[in-house]
Amino acid sequence: MNPAQELFGDQQDDDHQQNYIHIRNQQRNGRKSLTIIQGLPKQFSSKKILKHFKKEFNCNGSITEDPEFGKVIMIQGDKRKLVGDFLVHEGIAEKDFVKVHGV
Secondary structure: OOHHHHHHEOOOOHHHHOOOEEEEEEEOOOOOEEEEEEOOOOOEOHHHHHHHHHHHHOOOEEEEEEOOOEEEEEEEOOOHHHHHHHHHHOOOOOHHHEEEOOO
């Protein structure tokens, strides 16, 4: 079994790769910004992924429910590259299905 499956979800389908995962940076005030991750497959636990991001990247974050995009993870700081690399490295998404905007 894949380590990403053990940590973040119970099973993985081939269908989860159909949708893109979008990673964006939203500028706040001054040098402050938010990294927004949307489109994560439903079989992965957003809470566990956020917990890992907060511990690994030393930042705060939250999960919001959007009617159009589903669960959206927001973390403080510009962590687009780190988040994209993590999703590919852990096998949550293939590199072709991770869209990092603004890099």
